[in-house]
Amino acid sequence: MSYLFDEEKGARYLLMGNDAIVRGALEAGVSVASAYPGTPSSEIIENLSKASDKRNIYVEWSVNEKVALEVAFAASIAGLRSICAMKQNGVNVASDFLLHVALSGSRGGIVLVHCDDPGALSSINEGESRHFAKMIELPLLEPGDFQEALEMTRWAFELSEELGLLVMLRSVTRLSHASGNVRIGSLPGTDKTACFKYDAVPGDQASGPVVTMPVPPHHEALQRKLKKAVALFEKSPFNTYTGPEKPELLIVTCSACNLYSREAVRLLGAENRVGILKVGTTWPLPPDLIRKNLSRTDTILFVEEVLPFLEENVKILAAEMAKDIGVKTFHGKNDSTIPMTGEMTPDLVVDAIKRILKIDYAPMPETFRNKAREIAAKMAPVRDLTFCPGCPHRASFWNLHNALEIDNRRGFVCGDIGCYTLGLLPCGFSTSKTSHSMGSGIGIASGFGKLTRFGMDQPILAVCGDSTFFHAALPALVNAIHNKSDVIFVLLDNSGTAMTGFQPHPGTETDAMGGNVPPMDPAALCRSLGATVQYADPFDVDATQAILLRLMEEKGARVLIMQQMCALSPEKKGKKKYRVSVDQEKCIGDRCGCSRLCTRVFRCPGLVWDADKGAAVIDEVICAGCGVCASICPAGAIVREEAV
């Protein structure tokens, strides 16, 4: 039985944090779910989509996070419960709308799940999304383990309805993508009706038009709701204290850091010396809870990711309460007891506690540690990120790199967000020179393309994937065309949102629930905007480079669509187009004069250098059979035959 449909209350499952959130939403009777995919949040909507039929849920991959939130909000003010999920920087995209949602209030329970990625394990930023809760004035919940991920999600919908306000629920990679045992609750009925009521006066929370004007009374209402949230949070079972009545050290923590703190205390055998206050309702903070727990001791350690959010907010309360609770010594990020950047680990908490309490502890004997490190330095070569074998992006960047080299005017590529972000690394021949937010490649390129009046004569290219194109590149492309910016926009069309697991997007033929939808044609869109559009198959190396060189001679906004399906695509995976081999007679290795171009520069994981033979060889297990390497060998030693 899948955890999505099991009706047996109390049944036990091993669930990923994201799945626990999914189950919590199902138990709350969610009716609408929307998101734009982003690691580590993507599985939430993906798995809700599997329940869309049986649980009567409308599930959608929206074009971007702002629209996703708008879609979820519509359901809320039509009286349904809705959930919207995104990664940390998605909240930035949605934030303008979020600001207004806070003011206007909501009806059916609406929960925004935002998953941060401390340590940037799958991101190009270490954004801290919790500050939005404080800045925009919304209640914020942070589950401290897998069971809480389910229970807090379920409760978040009730809370949202009680307050008439969207509730933010923050997860992190180590909770969203980690798994633990969870006991499920029961599932409600699925029969629901939507109706948007607007007949009462504006400002009538239940049945008036949903607006933010006049602002002052709406803002006052928002603040009353937050006061009510504080009162509810004071009694919340998701704020827990474990430890002795009067510990020497009080850890104040939340989210996955709760698990690290517990682990560290047990590892040090300090259960009788250290207490842990795990806060589940991190904004607005309930002052009585903080007062009671800060009164236990005078030494406090904050353990959290990413920025000192809990730390700073508790300190403000502590200053206000100083007359009652006395002066405290605080440790955390601000005094460098806990690192300000990177993800937390149990070991970092161990280090902090042992320094504060002067405990002697070494995770491994020094002789073992030194020897193990020495061996690893010698025998475990670093694994740099690279494109998968058969990835069209390797070929695309090979073409871009070579065309720019031949053109020889110091042209460059503005990168964007997706697997092809790696275009800035050696695996992409270091072709991309900028990399920022979704759609920013063409936005920055649009600006570069107007710098000709200041003497800038470098060819400007921007790359972008097919999903990113719809998400945020379109307005920037419109800008480039409208302002007659001299840019080449290269759409790396690999037929899906490959990085996050092939979610559909407006250019694909299916929606999140598997239904048929009309695919939008990026080429037709670009042409209608006034750009010239050409196609290339990046695996056809010569033709693609010729097109690029020709485009670089032209002016204005030019679009080149490089089309080739992702190597991991479910439609392509496992099927090799070519059987590739190296003719050991023709590959004369170091005597060739190519200086091992294929392995030294092209760097496909499936094509390796055999030092014993002094020649290149194909690794059969890894090679995906794209055949591109056959085009790059100057000696023609790499042979490809159509696979049958």
Add this chain to the structure above:
Amino acid sequence: MTKRTILKDPYNIIITGVGGQGNVMASRMLGSALSRKGLFVTIGETFGVSQRGGSVMSHLRVSETSAWSPQIPAGQADVVVALEPAEAVRVMAVYGNSGVKVISNTRPIYPVGVIAGDMAYPPVGKIREALLELTKDVVFVEATDEAMKMGQPILGNVIMMGALAAAGVIPFDDDDFKDVLSETIKPDRIDMNLRAFARGREMALQASRSNG
């Protein structure tokens, strides 16, 4: 096999390898099997961009009492299953100790820096010797080579799961694996997976015997 016994609480298993080797799949199947026995299982994984040529490591914590941190603390691994040999060495430097059990695949996947000639990859025999300097309990299994003989290199991860079962350190046997398989994969692939698992168990037992 006894219902639920672990040698130590929590018992810490690391499954390591390179993106695309089926690491996450292996850790989830093992986790599910142990969870079904009423044990508490916590799995910490990294995936996403890490799949693109990077090291991928899963941490499994097995306990009779509670959930644990999804990251194992330094020096606390009990068994390391390496789908790729150099990854075993990398893991030992952070999570190893002199009592750890290492079960490693023999087939290297060369890092892109090695392919480019910027770095060297040691002969697998040398990796084995180095691991033996750190712990006495090292078993090498030709998992990928055997999987290729079976016609499906990806089964290397299942062969390694069989090798882990052979170690007898956790309550995990053929029947447990079969139960999990029937829930997670298509029926027509079950038989092949069971054969790979059994083969992994045999190979590990042979390797342990020849180690003396």
